[in-house]
Amino acid sequence: MDTVELKSLFLFESLDESHLEWLNTRGGERTYAAGERIYREGDPAECFVVLLSGTIKMTRRVRGGAEVEINRSDFRGAYAGGVLAVVDEEVKTYPHTLEALTPCRIFSLPVVDLLEALNEWFPMPMHIMKGMSRGIRTANERVAERERLAALGSLTAGLTHELNNPAAATVRASRVLRERLAKVLGELPADLAGTSTLSFLEMGDREEELGDWLDDRGVANPWQAAPVLVAAGADVEWAKNFEQSHAEDFAGAIDRLTTVLEIDQLLQEMTEATTRVIDLIGAAKQYSQMDRGPLQRADVHILLDSTLAILAHKLSGVEVSREYDRGLPSIDAYAAELNQVWTNLIDNAVSAMDGHGKLHIRTFGDDTYLTVEIGDTGPGIPAEIRDRIFEPFFTTKPVGDGTGLGLDICHRIVVDRHGGDIRVTSRPGDTRFQVLLPITPSTCDD
Structure with a gap:
C-alpha cells in the first residue's frame, strides 16, 4: 500500500514521510474474508493491526469455553492486536480473538517493529506508558485478589448460614428418631456390638456362612438378612443363642430384628453424612476467614x-x-x-x-x-x-x-x-x- 493511505489514518496523520515509509516497509496490507479469524486469543502477540475497511469483531473466552463478544467496529483506523505487548513486555499473548465480520482490509505491523519505532520516535511517552501499565496491572491484580476473597467470604457466609441450621437439625432429628424407633420396634440385643470390625473378605465369608445357616432354619430372605446382621457384629454362634431364646418364632424374631438393625444403620449413616456436611461448613468458614x-x-x-x-x-x-x-x-x-x-x-x-x-x-x-x-x-x-x-x-x-x-x-x-x-x-x-x-x-x- 502507499504512504498516502497510511497518512489518512488518524493514528499516522502526524508522521512525516520518512516515518510513513519506514512503517510501509515493515508492515503490509492483508485481506480477510467474512468469518475469517485474524488472530486467536492466547496465541503469541506478534502483530499490531489497523482496520482499513470492513467490520471486525472481538471475542473472549469465558469459563466453560464459550466465546463472548466484547466489541465490534467498522471505524476506519480502529486498531487491535498486540497493543498491550507494546507497553508491557510481560504480556506475551493476544488477550482476545479478532475476526472479520465482513470482507476486511488490514494494515498489519509486527509488534517488534512497532515497539522499535515507538521507543526511537517517542521515548519519553513510552517510558510513561510502560510505568503506568505496570502500576495499573499491579493495582488491578491486588484489587482483584481482595475482591475474590471478599466474594468468597460473602458467599460462604450465606451458604453456611443456610446449610448449617438444617444440617444440625437433621443430626438432632436422626438421633431422636433412633430413640423413638427403639421404643416402638424394640431395643437392640445387648450382645450385638452394633458395628463390625471385620475386613471386607472376612465380612463376605461370615455373611455366606450365616446366610446358609438361616436358610436351613427357614428364615425368609436369608441373603438379605445376613449382611445386616453381620454388619452389626452377628455370627452363626450368636444366631444359635438367639434361636434358643426365641424358639417359639425364631424366623419372625430374626425378621423384626433385621428391620430394626437396618433402620438403625441407615439412621447412623444419615447422622454421619450430615455431620460431615457440618464439618465441611466449618472448614469453609475457616478457609474464607469470614467475620474475622x-x-x-x-x-x-x-x-x-x-x-x-x-x-x-x-x-x-x-x-x-x-x-x-x-x-x-x-x-x-x-x-x-x-x-x-x-x-x-x-x-x-x-x-x-x-x-x-x-x-x-x-x-x-x-x-x-x-x-x-x-x-x-x-x-x-x-x-x-x-x-x-x-x-x-x-x-x-x-x-x-x-x-x-x-x-x-x-x-x-x-x-x-x-x-x-x-x-x-x-x-x-x-x-x-x-x-x-x-x-x-x-x-x-x-
Whole structure:
C-alpha cells in the first residue's frame, strides 16, 4: 500500500514521510474474508493491526469455553492486536480473538517493529506508558485478589448460614428418631456390638456362612438378612443363642430384628453424612476467614487442614501425608490470603501429578521463621524455567488451563504482605515449595 493511505489514518496523520515509509516497509496490507479469524486469543502477540475497511469483531473466552463478544467496529483506523505487548513486555499473548465480520482490509505491523519505532520516535511517552501499565496491572491484580476473597467470604457466609441450621437439625432429628424407633420396634440385643470390625473378605465369608445357616432354619430372605446382621457384629454362634431364646418364632424374631438393625444403620449413616456436611461448613468458614479481621493470630496447621478439606474433591486419587510440628507458635498473618497460597500450591501439585501421586505437607521452624513445605511426586520443574515460575503470566499449562498468576500471587502474598520468602527445589519425583513466614511480625502492611 502507499504512504498516502497510511497518512489518512488518524493514528499516522502526524508522521512525516520518512516515518510513513519506514512503517510501509515493515508492515503490509492483508485481506480477510467474512468469518475469517485474524488472530486467536492466547496465541503469541506478534502483530499490531489497523482496520482499513470492513467490520471486525472481538471475542473472549469465558469459563466453560464459550466465546463472548466484547466489541465490534467498522471505524476506519480502529486498531487491535498486540497493543498491550507494546507497553508491557510481560504480556506475551493476544488477550482476545479478532475476526472479520465482513470482507476486511488490514494494515498489519509486527509488534517488534512497532515497539522499535515507538521507543526511537517517542521515548519519553513510552517510558510513561510502560510505568503506568505496570502500576495499573499491579493495582488491578491486588484489587482483584481482595475482591475474590471478599466474594468468597460473602458467599460462604450465606451458604453456611443456610446449610448449617438444617444440617444440625437433621443430626438432632436422626438421633431422636433412633430413640423413638427403639421404643416402638424394640431395643437392640445387648450382645450385638452394633458395628463390625471385620475386613471386607472376612465380612463376605461370615455373611455366606450365616446366610446358609438361616436358610436351613427357614428364615425368609436369608441373603438379605445376613449382611445386616453381620454388619452389626452377628455370627452363626450368636444366631444359635438367639434361636434358643426365641424358639417359639425364631424366623419372625430374626425378621423384626433385621428391620430394626437396618433402620438403625441407615439412621447412623444419615447422622454421619450430615455431620460431615457440618464439618465441611466449618472448614469453609475457616478457609474464607469470614467475620474475622484480615490481620490475625493464626495457626498455620488449622489453615492447611481447612484448605485440604476444601480441596478434598481434587485429592481423591492423591495420597496426602502430613508431618506437622505442633510445637510451632501461631503467627500474625493475613489468614485468608495464606489460604490462597496453600490453595495455589496444592492445586499446582495435584495438576503436576495428573491427579495421582503423593502430596506431602510438612511444617518446621526455628527462632526466626516458620516454614511450610508442600511437596509432590510429579515430573518436576525443568531447570531452564525454574527461575521464571514466579513471573506474572508465566505458565506451563495449556492455553485456557492457567493464567500464569498463581505463583506470582503466592510470591506477593508471602514476600510483600508477610515479609517472608518462598523457595522451590525440584527434580523428577520430588518437587518442594517452601513458604517461610516470620515468627516475629514485622512487615505485614495494611
